[in-house]
Amino acid sequence: MGKISLEVNGRKVEKEAPDNTLLSTFLREHLQLTGTHIGCDTSQCGACVVHVDGNSLKSCTALAADVNGSKVTTIEGLETNGKMHPMQEAFKKLHGLQCGFCTPGMVMSAVDLLQKNKKPSDTEIRDWLEGNICRCTGYQNIVAAVKEAATKM
Amino acid sequence: MASLVGSRVERKEDKRFLTGKGRYTADINLANQTYAIFVRSPHARASIKKLNIDKALKSSGVVSILTGKEIADDKIGGLIAGWAIRSEDGTEMKCPGNPPLAKDNVNFVGDPVAVVIAESLTEAKEAAEKVEVDYKVLKAVTSTADAMNGDTIHEGIDKNLCFDWLLGDRQKVKEAFDKADKVISIDIINNRLIPNAMEPRACVADYNAASEEITLYTTSQNPHLSRLIMSAFGNVAPEHKLRVVAPDVGGGFGSKINVYNEDIVCSWAAKKINRAIKWVAERSESFLTDIHGRDHVTHAELAVTKDGKFLGFKNETIANLGAYARVFGTVTPTYLFGPCATGVYEIPAAYTNVKAVYTNTAPVDAYRGAGRPEATYTIERLVEKASMELGIDKTELRIKNFPTAFPFKQTLVHTVDSGDYVAGMEKAKQMADYKGFEARRRESEAKGKLRGIGVTSYFEACGIAPSAAVMSLGCGVGLWESAEVRFNPTGQVTVYTGSHSHGQSHQTTFAQIAADELGVPIENIDIVHGDTDKGTFGMGTYGSRSLAVGGIAIVNACKKIVEKGKRVTAKMLEANPEDVEFKDGEFIVSKSNKKKTIGEVAFACYLPGVRDEMKSPLPEGDEPGLKETSFYDPSNFSFPAGTHIAEVEIDPETGHVKLEKYTACDDFGRIINPMVVEGQVHGGLAQGIGQALYENAEYDETGQLMTGSYMDYTMPRADNFPEFNIGYTCTHATTNPLGVKGCGEAGAIAAPPTVMNAVIDALGGQEVTMPATAEKVWKACKNLKKSNSKAA
DSSP: OEEEEEEETTEEEEEEEOTTOBHHHIIIIISOOTTSOOOOSSSOSOTTEEEETTEEEEGGGSBTGGGTTOEEEOGGGOOBTTBOOHHHHHHHHTTOOSSOSSHHHHHHHHHHHHHHOSSOOHHHHHHHGGGOOOSSSTTHHHHHHHHHHHHHO | OOOOTTSOOOOTTHHHHHTTOOOBGGGOOOTTOEEEEEEEOSSSSEEEEEEEOHHHHTSTTEEEEEEHHHHHHTTOOOOOOSBOOBOTTSOBOOOOOOOSSOSSEEOSTTOEEEEEEESSHHHHHHHHHTOEEEEEEOOOOOOTTTGGGSOOSSTTOGGGEEEEEEEEOHHHHHHHHHTOSEEEEEEEEEOOBOOOOSSOOEEEEEEETTTTEEEEEEOOSOHHHHHHHHHHTTOSSOGGGEEEEOOBOOOOTTTTTSOOHHHHHHHHHHHHHTSOEEEEOOHHHHHHHSOBBOOEEEEEEEEEOTTOOEEEEEEEEEEEEESSOOTTTTTTTTTTTGGGTTTTSOOSEEEEEEEEEEOSSOOBOOOTTTTHHHHHHHHHHHHHHHHHHHTOOHHHHHHHHSOSSSSEEOSSSOEEOOOOHHHHHHHHHHHTTGGGHHHHHHHHHHTTOEEEEEEEEEEOOBSOOOHHHHHHTTBSSOOOEEEEEEEOTTSOEEEEESSOOSSSOHHHHHHHHHHHHHTOOGGGEEEEOSBTTSSOOOOOSOTTOIIIIIIHHHHHHHHHHHHHHHHHHHHHHTOOGGGEEEETTEEEETTSSOEEEHHHHHHHHHSOOBTTBOOOSSOTTOOSSOEEEEEEOOSSOBOOEEEEEEEEEEETTTTEEEEEEEEEEEEOBSOSOHHHHHHHHHHHHHHHHHHHHTOOOOBOTTOOBSOOSTTTSOOOOGGGOOOOEEEEOOOOOSSSTTOBOOOSSHHHHHHHHHHHHHHHHHTTTOOOOSSOOHHHHHHHHHHHHHHHHHHO
């Protein structure tokens, strides 16, 4: 057991957790932030993507202890004053989600893309999202949503 | 008021999903809950000599360990096949018992033998490692084609044959073939797939000792049906003491139709230990134990005249059921497959013969399209081959054999009420610039690439289905759907549906329908589903049935509300009910300015009186309240259809297939929400293209799944697809009041043959099996070079 101190969605949290606790488990089980989803056990699906110190990360690939002291943003922290982030708005407007399970990771990943590349091409968007699997949408409306968000961010 | 049906209404469900507030089963935690881990067979086929839990019981935190013995002692029933199929010789199908925990024999890798329940997940995992199972390993049967020659898996089931089923007339087909100028034949494999909904299966079971009620939260597409099966066959609890809740469900595609071992075991065990139990599948467990899809080996023949008229069709298929027959396991390769195998064509004589076999692999059941992708792949590969052999343009050959009038009495079973297949073909050709293909082929050739074009015309029978028809064919339940429309006294509406949404957007599309029918703003309408304690019994979502069956139940319940509203308005305004018209939420007495809003009528129904007067707004015979129910049983299946065209470019140096263009022109009848329909088409296409180019579930000869993770099973990614070109022809269905047909499965049905026809066209007609991986295609390119150099 060790003490994990993080700033999650702008709030300081301190919790005891076993040393082998994954960041994804810490968020879901210790902080009840269940918007971060677990879709696989091989770090392939991307449903658990969050931001750690501003960069996207599959939260199942890091121990909570590894990111001790970091600033973490999850899907729950993307709204500002109850207003959805332009990426969230674009996903809604362009039907970039169906069952919603891959969505949190997809949105977090897409937001990071636009931080790094303000006007990505279709190919760049598709390449970037290669680590996020969606089984519902066929990706077309996700790509459209990312392009739409790029015009609003 | 503008109609919402037909409009691009943004989804009501999206905000919660986009802000992390979705509530999936794995997000549910109950007070004092325990955690379950299943001990699973590592062998594909073995008998259990000894199972020792002594060491595991002493492990830290263990609450209970239950095995096949306890479940048998408690007379908890097993998993069942939902359809009884009869063989050609009149004998009934043969199904083995499928206990929720295996006691004597295991029949696929992943078959559960025990459940370990502990205070924490870690402790449950540690204890599960200590359960000692002594297996006698037996020779596994894994090949679909050879299953009938393998060892007998289930005692008393000779040749591992569940049934040998025939649909059609062999004699008529023989006569048709005798008259043929040419017979086109083909041998194809419909590759085995794993549905892979992104949310792994999970359940949380709770027992309330005071009410003696079990509550099961589970990842199900049909909670009511799950409860029925668990109660009637599983003997878990009587239906009124079993509540099944399917909250937000993260995709299903058929894989969550079934009741699974874990649902039964956790529900039964929760009562036994009087504590809540949580189980969440790891993805590797999903790969091993979710139902798989497809897995057919087929030989088919088409008898044709020299000018391309189809005369007869034969289809001999071996279908793999896996280790056990599950809910839709036996109907998928029969009534969902055979009737559609003649495709969109007038073929005077046809038969489909299916031998369904058991193997030591995961159960095979309904996966998006269920039987119809296999049927469409068979006929459309055959027709494409016929076009090559006859030298007739692939689109002309199809048009030549399309029905010319509707209703179209299809060869084997269905009467297709509506459609215009020629219009669909012409529009698809235009959208795809079919004429310009030869120029594009030359451009590719100039770059050293091979280019191919593939076409598929399909129809599917969905909107399942008329109860009397399906029950006559062996279905264990009627496939109607229920809806209850409930007004609150202050005018908002709650619609309870027996359908279930796991991505389909019912909260929005069903609300659009109810808003139009009732003239109530969409924001005042809530759609409730997924909880057996809320709303009436319903049959759930699969077979593109939610709208064409569930949606009509909503329409019918709304119409009953309007009828009552007319009677009440007439009484309130002292008019004849026949003179009251309903429009845009208002009941208007014709030729007058007297009217009541539907909100005023609802209010009056709940508060039926006035101060100081003995006066009721309710006519004699009408009770207070405003709530109506409908159980809608469709009169026919619905028949979406369309033509898809794909273009691929192949690099002969690497064998890489690039899908350059994909055009889909579908007829789904009337469209409720174009945005949602587009999404359904895109998703179906991605799965169908996945089958053609990427996905394959593979077992080795010992029955180990070789593709048991996302590192081995190729899931299509964003960079695998071009932008799809989507269009429609909308001929309204004549068999339901909305004119709708269903759109959820079309992409998965049409895409595999469309893409493969394009690949095979590029390869000069050489057969390649799905998935058309770079390795297979590269080898075919080598052959092509050889034959070209010989010809030169």
